[in-house]
Amino acid sequence: MNTLKAICSLLVVGVISLSFSTASAKENKPVGITPTLASITVMHNGKPTEIKRNPDNKNTVNPAFAKTSRPCPPFCIQPMSLGKGIQTIGEVEVIDYADKMSKGDDSIKLVDSRTPDWVAKGTIPGAVNVSWVELTPKKGATTEGIMNVMTKQFGVKLAEGKDAFDVDEAIADGDTSKVFDFSGAKTLVMFCNGMWCGQSPASIAALRKFGYPAEKIKYFRGGMQTWEILGLSTAK
Numbered sequence: 099m100n101t102l103k104a105i106c107s108l109l110v111v112g113v114i115s116l117s118f119s120t121a122s123a124k125e126n127k128p129v130g131i132t133p134t135l136a137s138i139t140v141m142h143n144g145k146p147t148e149i150k151r152n153p154d155n156k157n158t159v160n161p162a163f164a165k166t167s168r169p170c171p172p173f174c175i176q177p178m179s180l181g182k183g184i185q186t187i188g189e190v191e192v193i194d195y196a197d198k199m200s201k202g203d204d205s206i207k208l209v210d211s212r213t214p215d216w217v218a219k220g221t222i223p224g225a226v227n228v229s230w231v232e233l234t235p236k237k238g239a240t241t242e243g244i245m246n247v248m249t250k251q252f253g254v255k256l257a258e259g260k261d262a263f264d265v266d267e268a269i270a271d272g273d274t275s276k277v278f279d280f281s282g283a284k285t286l287v288m289f290c291n292g293m294w295c296g297q298s299p300a301s302i303a304a305l306r307k308f309g310y311p312a313e314k315i316k317y318f319r320g321g322m323q324t325w326e327i328l329g330l331s332t333a334k
Contacts, residue, residue: 129153129329131193138193140200140224142333147223149193152329162219163292163326173294176319180302183312187287189328192318195287196224207252207284211298212291212322220332222289222325226251230290230297233304241266244308248278252286254310255279265308274309287316292323 129151130136137150178186192208199206208225210217217227228251231237233244241262248254256265260277268274286305290297302315325332 127155129155131330132190135193138197138200140196142223142225147331147333149196149223149331151331157329160326163323168294170294172296174296176293176296176299178319180299180315180317181306181312184302184306184315184317185313186317186319188318188320189324189330191316192222192287192289195285195316196222199224205253205284207286209286209288209298209301210290211288211301212295213297216291216322218334220334221322223331223333225289228301230301233301235304236300239304244304248283248305248308248310252310253282253284255282268309269307278309280309280311280314283311283314285314285316286310287318289318289321292321293319294323295321 128136131138131149131151137148139146139148141147180186195206196208199208208222210221210225210227211230211233212221212227213229213231214227221227228247231239232247233239235244245256245262245265249256255278257277257279265274265277268277288298288302290299298317298321302317305315306312322332
């Protein structure tokens, strides 16, 4: 009888151990970006920085992005499309653009449109911060200031002899082709805090008003919200 009890005890222990082992195996399954891509390394602030997903199968979303009911306005749901010609993209496409940038393609710029206090908490590796405040007239941005961002950071050229007054006139006429040369303008991949954030849409609207080509603007609507939900790497 004692022998039978001992055998039964061993069987129970074995089943429990197997259950824990199976659960552990499930928890430790690899977390790739795609079935064929585990991670990429990009340059961020002059240093190689890896983009990957959090490998902990039990990881949960950053509390800063766990709220579901931010007040609207101002945190209203953004449309999927911001206008004809502007492409809305997802995380894999953003990673692809970041990868191309890291391999030397300087025709692309990944732009974090949020205010610096949010960016300081973490951004997508490879991104630069051009706050929506710098591009939005309602927030105090001037024509000259917007022109400076476009020409010094986005690859736009100002026609010879033209100034802010000429640009304002061209905007009023609905044709900025005589004041700006967009042939070398960068492809902008723009994002903010997510589908409830109006900061990158505001930046995009301002750029379009100044004539920036729609086909050279990519809108990452999910922004930091979905980036964090997917456990993707961030950088300071």
